[in-house]
Amino acid sequence: MLILGIETSCDDTSVAVLKTEDERLEVLSNIVSSQIKQHAPYGGIVPLLAAREHEKNLPVVLDEALRATRYTIRDIDLIAVTSGPGLIMSLVRGVNFAKELAEKNNKPLIGINHMEGHIYSNWLPESSKALQLYSSIAFPALCLIVSGGHTELVLMHDHGKYALVGRTVDDASGEAFDKIARLIGLEYPGGPAISHEAEKFDATRYTLHVTLPRPMLHSKDFNFSFSGLKTSVLYLVRDLKVPLENVRTEIAHEAQKAIVDVLISKTMKAAKKFQPKSILLAGGVSANKRLRSRLAEEVSRLTPKTYYLEPALQYTTDNAAMIACAAYFKAKNSKLQDLSFESVEPDANWEIV
Known part of the structure; x- marks a missing residue:
């Protein structure tokens, strides 16, 4: 399965492509466009500025993430997007972009909780090494x-x-x-x-x-x-x-x-x-x-x-690879054709439980 992840919950624009095969995960690309320089003069994040930067950066970052692999958008099996929690204007830009992409290319779309994504950063391999998905993380x-x-x-x-x-x-x-x-x-x-x-x-x-x-x-x-x-x-x-x-x-x-x-x-x-x-x-x-x-x-x-x-340090900050990883576990027991882009909406206050 090829999963395209999209992350815009705050001030980082990120798109990633993950490949899963035989219970193994490989990060094919994970592109992050930071807005630190834009917000630094203000001493913090300016929501309207962040939203504008996302709108400008998303097409560029998507193109870069796909070009870093040998695949095109037609090869993607599932699109995953952060739909909350976060800055509502930033979330709207990411969700709308993902919905348009899913509709245009007839792809299933799933919304992912940003906090859940952070948890699943622990399942991501360092560099380009493939990782056994279930590794040695035992529950609870x-x-x-x-x-x-x-x-x-x-x-x-x-x-x-x-x-x-x-x-x-x-x-x-x-x-x-x-x-x-x-x-x-x-x-x-x-x-x-x-x-x-x-x-x-x-x-x-x-x-x-x-x-x-x-x-x-x-x-x-x-x-x-x-x-x-x-x-x-x-x-x-x-x-x-x-x-x-x-x-x-x-x-x-x-x-x-x-x-x-x-x-x-x-x-x-x-x-x-x-x-x-x-x-x-x-x-x-x-x-x-x-x-x-x-x-x-x-x-x-x-x-x-x-x-x-x-x-791994590269996955501690906001990134789309963790969103795609969370999507894998969320969708692995579902029928992809049942995942409709119409049901995904941004929710700035989405609780993980």
Whole structure:
């Protein structure tokens, strides 16, 4: 089966072609057109600008994704498109493009939940290596999804069967990174900027000896909160008695540590209760080096019999390959002819469960 994936939930325009054969998956192409340069001057994503860029980029990215393979649109068996959650104007551009493509070429179309796509990034092979689809991921699997707009703990009982364990009650972890980066004068996007700045930190040269709060760290549930952390940094910077440039690295280090501490604590607390056979990491923030290394360490230390998996770095951010992968599992037991493009509609608030 050849699956064409389309992703436009936020500010990345992506089209991918996946091939499945004998229970194996191969990423034939995965083209991503980033809008970081367009949005950087504003310090965040401008929805109308993102939608316009998608409209301009989609035909170009589609052509590039197909040219990277030996196939044409006529060879595609299934088209998959992110239909939520996300920025509604961005979703509309992607869904409309996919529907027109499906109708024009008489292809079945399936809508995919963006969060579900992130989960399935763990099934994608690195580089061009084919991967046994079922690999060694055993169910139930506990997945920590961390991105600019979402922070969720999801218990995956089987393919397509989810239970929401915990979520942020305010800001997402990626949003906290962006806001804190802006407060301490770092560039957008904030996650990579803070991570890079934190790497410069020298523990022998403290200036502030600051300790930022870990919101809801000891709450009995599995929910998250990051707005208080952002506010603490705001007051810290406002009341500084030394130049910000002298302590920027120290604040970045402590802010990253605080966010990662909460994410890991909640994940391992949930793992203790639900006893999953696998723990998965997913979403744009999953590219964070400290989060990846610390979570791997804690899983190995506290639940050594649990299988731990994190996506290849190229699949941590928004991409169409993960959407196509999710579509494979969603459609493999369905009749493709029953998948109508008319039933796919954008939903900015589509919940995974």
